[in-house]
Amino acid sequence: MSQMTNDSTYWRAFDENKVSHSVAHYLMAIDHLRSELGYARVTDVAGLMNISRGAASLALSHLKEKGLVEEDPNRFLLLSEEGNSLARTIEHNFVLLTCFFENVLGMDPDIARADACKIEHLLSEESSKALIRFLRILLSKKDFIQELSQNIKNAGDVCEGDAPCPLCEPSGECLMPHTDALKSCPLQTRTD
Amino acid sequence: MSQMTNDSTYWRAFDENKVSHSVAHYLMAIDHLRSELGYARVTDVAGLMNISRGAASLALSHLKEKGLVEEDPNRFLLLSEEGNSLARTIEHNFVLLTCFFENVLGMDPDIARADACKIEHLLSEESSKALIRFLRILLSKKDFIQELSQNIKNAGDVCEGDAPCPLCEPSGECLMPHTDALKSCPLQTRTD
DNA sequence: AATCGTTGTTAAGTAAACATAACACTTGCT
DNA sequence: AGCAAGTGTTATGTTTACTTAACAACGATT
CATH class of the missing domain: 1.10.60 (Diphtheria Toxin Repressor; domain 2)
Structure with missing residues (x-):
């Protein structure tokens, strides 16, 4: 357990996410189009997302391979159960x-x-x-x-001394001025 | 105003973020190494992040070009003011x-x-x-x-009828069983 | 029936981030 | 001095996700 924090690789979980940001929006575009227009085609998705049809075509055929997108009998785009x-x-x-x-x-x-x-x-x-x-x-x-x-x-941007702040206490320094680049502010240890 | 939500392109803000996920971790790795070891070299960063030295070298030279990373007189890695x-x-x-x-x-x-x-x-x-x-x-x-x-x-996973839920009210359907794929659950309109 | 417009696919190029492998350069040991 | 180990860079390849451009298929209009 807690492998993620010790094998110096846990930070890559970001890239191993089930869906990337763009994939998420392809799926939602289909969902949105079907509820608005009643159907979704490659061109509609491309138009809605403001990308080229070529890009949409490639991305969507990838999603078909991955089983997230399907076609209905008339070749309109559908979300699979998992995609939905x-x-x-x-x-x-x-x-x-x-x-x-x-x-x-x-x-x-x-x-x-x-x-x-x-x-x-x-x-x-x-x-x-x-x-x-x-x-x-x-x-x-x-x-x-x-x-x-x-x-x-x-609220102000700096802790007032009278109210001890549970966020600042562990480190002993105030976390509030966190937009100030030069203020040193030790944090709980991370492996990277 | 509100350009982001209407030009069908707002979703790309994700890719236009100031730092990518990996860049964030390069910067934090340098920060961490300098406070732990007192210095940071390409090899140390690569070791900490569990990537190849080649990848680290390329990424870090990119970050030097972008002005986020610098070298001290002994060619150890430093964060620039902005990087820090x-x-x-x-x-x-x-x-x-x-x-x-x-x-x-x-x-x-x-x-x-x-x-x-x-x-x-x-x-x-x-x-x-x-x-x-x-x-x-x-x-x-x-x-x-x-x-x-x-x-x-x-808490349970379904709204109980007696307490009207402000999350569900707008759509008229319960948002709680959101892990259930097939439950239709209209949401506030988005452009995609 | 020929053409025009729309649609979808495919080809080729770019950019970010990784990988592996080969290389040059330093440093420290013997 | 010479060699081995460690360090950093560079070359090349992969994947993802976009671009533009060319092309094939289809439908509708004239």
Whole structure:
């Protein structure tokens, strides 16, 4: 156990993700087109994603080989059961993350969506499940969350000494000015 | 404004990120080696990341061209001011995300770290700032967070009808069984 | 029936990141 | 001094994911 943190290779899990960012968007494009237009062709996917038909054709034939995309009798694009599952999971993650950034952290909606889009396909099932439970609980406490996101917006960028911060305590230095490049700020040890 | 969501190209922001996942780890490897060994050479970076020296040499010379990595008078590797800034930001993001997954969501530490590692370099400065403020506030409420992460662990996977869920309400369908592939679950509209 | 437009595929090129292998250069030992 | 080991670079190849351009197949219009 804990192989990932000791064999100096755990960081490559990023590339071994089930779907890459672009694959995620191919799948969601098909899903979106089918629910909007009722069908999805190579050209539609290319148009929606703003890439060339050639690129879409190659990528999609790859996804057919991998069993994520299929064709219906009229050669329109379909998601396989697995492809559909992946697309839905990623779409759900997008919703969850956007909701968290926007409603809990009180962030700008555009930035919230942009960040969610980058992360949506990388969340583990565990994170995804925990996040949705977290949001359900937190969002039911309307007054609490209102106050919270207000406090976040108004908080300063440096810890005030009076309130000992559990984030800073382990290292003994304040993590708040983390945008300041030159401030040395030792962190918990990592193997790389 | 809101160009990102309408020009059918916003999803590529992923590839236009300032640093890729691997670049992030090259920078952090140098940082880590210098604080552990006092120096960093191509071979050390390659050894730590478990890649070939050739790959490390190429990648690092690229990073020198980009101005993120430099050499000291003895040809040991150094982070430039910008490189150092990036490394620290990403390391901070890792700490924040791990803390969130582990202490707020109550997730398994190994999974928490693995997920944080995938995301750390993708967080916008806004997310990062908001997250640290959020954690500071939340972690100061020890009893609240204790109860929260317990509730998350014990929560079921389906919404119970009695408590109207703000996540499900917009779509009218329950978002909880999001691991179930076949359950149709309309989401807020996206352009792809 | 011939042509034009759309569609999908294929070919060839680019760029990022890895791999392996061969090489040059230094350093330290004997 | 000479050789072996360690270090860094370079050459070449692979994979992924895009580009543009050429091409074949098909349908609709005239």
